[in-house]
Amino acid sequence: MWRWAARRLLGTALTLAGVTVVVFLVLRAIPGDAITAALGIESGTLTDAQRVALERYYGLDKSLLGQFATWVLALLQGNLGVSLSTGIPVAELIGSALPVTVELAVVATLIGTPVGVAMGVLAASGPGRARDGLTQGAGLLGLALPEFVLATLVVAVLAEAFGYFPDTGTFVPLTENVGGNLSQILYPALVLSIGLAANVMRTTRSAYADVVESDFVRTARGKGVREGRIRGVHVLRNASVPIVTLAGIQFGYLLGGTVIIEQVFALPGLGRLLFTAINDRDYPTVQSTVLVVAIGFVLVNLLVDLLYRVIDPRTTEAGA
Amino acid sequence: MAPHRRAIAAIACLTTAAALAACAPAGSESAEEKKPSGKFVVARTGDLDKLDPHVATAFQTIDTLSMIYEPLVRVDAKGKLIPALATKWEPSDGGRTMTFTLRKGVKWQNGDPFTSADVKASIDRILDEKTGAVARSNIAVIDEVTTPDDQTAVFELSAPNSALLYALVSVNSAMVHEADVEAGTVDKEPNGTGAFAWKSRNQGQQVLLTGNKDYWGGAPKIGELEFRVIPTESSILSGMRAGTFQLGMLSDPSVAKQAGDKGGDFSVVKEAALSYHTLMLNGRRGPLKDVRVRQAIACAIDRQEVVDTAAFGDGRVTGPITSPAFPYDATDGLPCEPGDTAAAKKLLADAGHTDDVKLRTIVQTGEYATAVAEGQNLQAQLKKIGVTLELDQLSTDPFVTAWLEADFDASVALNGGSYDPYLMYGRYFTEGGSLAKAAGLDSKRLHSLLSKGNATTDEATRTSTYRQLQERLLEESPWVWLFRGDNYYLVGKDVKGFEARPDGSLFSLTTTSVG
Numbered sequence: 141m142w143r144w145a146a147r148r149l150l151g152t153a154l155t156l157a158g159v160t161v162v163v164f165l166v167l168r169a170i171p172g173d174a175i176t177a178a179l180g181i182e183s184g185t186l187t188d189a190q191r192v193a194l195e196r197y198y199g200l201d202k203s204l205l206g207q208f209a210t211w212v213l214a215l216l217q218g219n220l221g222v223s224l225s226t227g228i229p230v231a232e233l234i235g236s237a238l239p240v241t242v243e244l245a246v247v248a249t250l251i252g253t254p255v256g257v258a259m260g261v262l263a264a265s266g267p268g269r270a271r272d273g274l275t276q277g278a279g280l281l282g283l284a285l286p287e288f289v290l291a292t293l294v295v296a297v298l299a300e301a302f303g304y305f306p307d308t309g310t311f312v313p314l315t316e317n318v319g320g321n322l323s324q325i326l327y328p329a330l331v332l333s334i335g336l337a338a339n340v341m342r343t344t345r346s347a348y349a350d351v352v353e354s355d356f357v358r359t360a361r362g363k364g365v366r367e368g369r370i371r372g373v374h375v376l377r378n379a380s381v382p383i384v385t386l387a388g389i390q391f392g393y394l395l396g397g398t399v400i401i402e403q404v405f406a407l408p409g410l411g412r413l414l415f416t417a418i419n420d421r422d423y424p425t426v427q428s429t430v431l432v433v434a435i436g437f438v439l440v441n442l443l444v445d446l447l448y449r450v451i452d453p454r455t456t457e458a459g460a
Numbered sequence: 461m462a463p464h465r466r467a468i469a470a471i472a473c474l475t476t477a478a479a480l481a482a483c484a485p486a487g488s489e490s491a492e493e494k495k496p497s498g499k500f501v502v503a504r505t506g507d508l509d510k511l512d513p514h515v516a517t518a519f520q521t522i523d524t525l526s527m528i529y530e531p532l533v534r535v536d537a538k539g540k541l542i543p544a545l546a547t548k549w550e551p552s553d554g555g556r557t558m559t560f561t562l563r564k565g566v567k568w569q570n571g572d573p574f575t576s577a578d579v580k581a582s583i584d585r586i587l588d589e590k591t592g593a594v595a596r597s598n599i600a601v602i603d604e605v606t607t608p609d610d611q612t613a614v615f616e617l618s619a620p621n622s623a624l625l626y627a628l629v630s631v632n633s634a635m636v637h638e639a640d641v642e643a644g645t646v647d648k649e650p651n652g653t654g655a656f657a658w659k660s661r662n663q664g665q666q667v668l669l670t671g672n673k674d675y676w677g678g679a680p681k682i683g684e685l686e687f688r689v690i691p692t693e694s695s696i697l698s699g700m701r702a703g704t705f706q707l708g709m710l711s712d713p714s715v716a717k718q719a720g721d722k723g724g725d726f727s728v729v730k731e732a733a734l735s736y737h738t739l740m741l742n743g744r745r746g747p748l749k750d751v752r753v754r755q756a757i758a759c760a761i762d763r764q765e766v767v768d769t770a771a772f773g774d775g776r777v778t779g780p781i782t783s784p785a786f787p788y789d790a791t792d793g794l795p796c797e798p799g800d801t802a803a804a805k806k807l808l809a810d811a812g813h814t815d816d817v818k819l820r821t822i823v824q825t826g827e828y829a830t831a832v833a834e835g836q837n838l839q840a841q842l843k844k845i846g847v848t849l850e851l852d853q854l855s856t857d858p859f860v861t862a863w864l865e866a867d868f869d870a871s872v873a874l875n876g877g878s879y880d881p882y883l884m885y886g887r888y889f890t891e892g893g894s895l896a897k898a899a900g901l902d903s904k905r906l907h908s909l910l911s912k913g914n915a916t917t918d919e920a921t922r923t924s925t926y927r928q929l930q931e932r933l934l935e936e937s938p939w940v941w942l943f944r945g946d947n948y949y950l951v952g953k954d955v956k957g958f959e960a961r962p963d964g965s966l967f968s969l970t971t972t973s974v975g
Contacts, residue, residue: 170857171855171857171858171861172856172857172858172860172861173857176856176857176860176861177856177857178509178517178518179517179594180517180827180856180860181860181863181864181875181895181898182517182594183860183864184860184864184894184895184897184898185597185887185894185895186592187589187596187597189589189590190589190592190593190596193589193590193591193592194592197592225509225510226509226510226663227510227511227647227648228663232663233663233664236662236663237664292692292694292695295694295695295698296694296697296698298698298702299697299698299699299701299702300698300701303701303702303703304702305698305699305701305702305704310662310665310666310688311665402691403691403692404691404692404694404695405695406665406688406689406690406691406692406695408662408663408664408665412664412691413664416664420509
């Protein structure tokens with residue numbers, strides 16, 4: 141157990157260090173810099189002295205290594221840097237954006253996972269039958285519908301038909317007003333949960349089908365355990381390993397992948413923060429935000445690993 | 461509905477995942493609490509990024525700070541200079557000296573009086589290269605500012621310069637308080653003389669301003685002005701339909717088309733901008749060195765067709781100068797009528813080209829909505845005369861780099877406009893102009909017309925000179941001027957007194973009222 145924990149911890153540290161380096165390099169491989177991003181063609185009218193002054197301001201006068209060292213040293217002191225485009229500390233920006241995206245991801249997962257599991261079980265319980273085909277079709281549709289189309293449609297229908305606009309652009313934190321907050325989060329989370337549910341459904345269906353065929357199910361049947369109990373408890377518990385894995389990966393993905401939804405619903409989350417910062421070539425903001433997303437991903441993975449041990453005793457014996 | 465009951469309703473929706481209809485709330489919190497009168501919400505796609513007016517470039521930043529900070533002089537909607545913080549300005553010494561008489565009784569929002577010391581501090585700050593100020597190149601002609609008394613500021617110029625007054629109109633040349641410059645707080649805590657004062661911001665979401673009761677032009681009727689960030693234009697439209705915003709700002713013709721022209725919840729106001737869409741040609745390269753080839757391209761293009769296909773008809777075909785003060789026919793100076801492919805082919809043949817002109821054409825993606833459609837339509841139109849546009853779609857940074865280096869044969873561009881012709885074209889077509897490379901043509905004639913128009917203090921000479929400039933620009937055809945695109949404003953039905961302007965200024969909000 142301790143060895144496992146130590147190994148995990150080391151792996152995590154290496155992963156995050158890798159992310160740090162890769163993001164730093166990829167970001168600088170994108171053509172352009174903060175000056176061109178802000179000024180566009182007007183950057184051509186700058187005098188040399190003006191350009192030098194701006195490069196110093198944006199920290200572009202240092203070598204790549206110097207820029208990297210500056211950032212890492214600050215990071216180790218717990219300082220995430222200052223946004224180049226707005227002058228606001230990045231920690232503050234992330235602090236206000238993170239809860240929005242986490243809540244969005246949690247609510248979407250809470251909706252999408254049970255719906256997906258239920259549909260998957262339904263499809264698997266009658267392979268080749270009408271309900272199987274219908275469920276599969278619905279799943280395909282859910283995967284195929286582009287998020288932005290769905291999101292735009294939802295916003296338009298709410299406004300046109302009900303004169304209602306989730307009062308976006310002024311986000312209400314959960315801690316301030318539960319109702320107001322949920323009314324803003326609910327619709328975007330619903331849209332997000334559709335793709336998630338479709339994915340979970342497909343995984344559940346195949347995992348369930350695999351387990352139903354296995355030896356221990358036959359044994360249980362032979363022992364005379366009720367079919368309902370077999371399917372509802374034994375099969376589902378054994379089928380849940382891949383489902384939990386998928387839900388974990390999907391949740392991690394949502395932490396960084398809610399850009400479009402946040403754009404359409406005007407939610408001030410991490411996705412939008414990242415999107416705007418990349419456009420502005422706001423290096424410190426992008427680097428720190430990606431790092432936070434990566435940490436989230438790693439934590440979710442850790443949680444999934446722990447869940448395995450609870451769900452499936454065999455994983456511990458194998459030494460994981 | 462009380463908050464906790466709404467929460468229960470929301471949870472009920474979650475668990476049933478029912479159709480949207482069943483879950484549409486009975487209205488949001490803000491709709492239930494009647495909005496305080498005088499609250500005015502403007503929805504736009506981006507947030508302001510900086511608080512320093514001298515380095516502001518994003519138009520959201522310029523719009524916001526223009527409510528707080530004021531220039532010495534303004535222009536009216538037609539482009540005529542009118543007083544702002546200066547009530548009078550008089551040239552002397554053959555235009556080498558400009559004396560400004562400042563408005564009395566003006567106060568900064570922190571209570572201090574506005575004096576000539578603030579004018580000097582502001583101009584010095586813009587001229588200081590360390591500031592990185594955007595307007596520096598436009599006012600670099602100022603050698604020195606002297607302040608004989610509190611109400612007078614004297615600008616000593618290195619040469620007469622009629623564009624200077626127009627350069628002072630921009631918020632990039634706005635007056636800031638000397639005390640703030642000295643304390644280094646200009647980019648931290650906005651403090652202007654304008655109709656609205658800074659209240660607070662919520663990064664990426666909203667900016668709140670309050671009406672300045674002590675404003676020298678009279679207190680605005682809007683008590684609280686809010687700029688709300690709604691990144692997607694279609695969501696802005698939905699918000700207008702739901703009555704959440706008083707004013708929505710759009711730029712994408714396809715979204716504006718969805719808004720329709722119907723009355724009801726709001727009206728759609730279209731206003732042609734000063735900026736202009738153009739096909740820039742690189743006259744220093746290949747076949748384009750021959751003026752007949754450039755004229756052929758300018759002749760072959762039916763400008764209205766570009767507007768109709770790329771911008772759903774929302775735009776105005778324009779001559780080179782887009783200011784309403786210099787009206788000019790879009791093609792007067794060309795040796796043919798536009799869209800005349802026969803004449804265009806003849807010009808090409810005279811220049812010795814048939815079917816062999818291939819132009820690498822750079823198009824900017826992701827910056828404005830119509831770029832690619834314009835490129836494709838121009839490609840289709842020019843095919844008829846045997847000119848092939850090879851479209852190279854580039855995102856902002858590679859585009860800007862290629863554009864500044866003149867690394868193109870042709871470029872589909874949207875260039876900024878101004879009420880002053882010299883500010884528009886001096887940087888492109890004068891020797892040593894900061895964007896002369898991108899302009900793609902060196903012309904002594906254009907240089908001398910621009911210099912003459914800018915050096916005169918006589919309005920009639922200025923007008924006739926810039927008229928000649930337009931004719932000459934069309935004759936030499938360094939570029940093909942296409943159209944001025946529309947800006948769209950969705951105006952709530954209870955909003956009174958809002959006026960859209962070609963320069964995009966929201967100044968009319970100082971006298972707008974709601975309800």
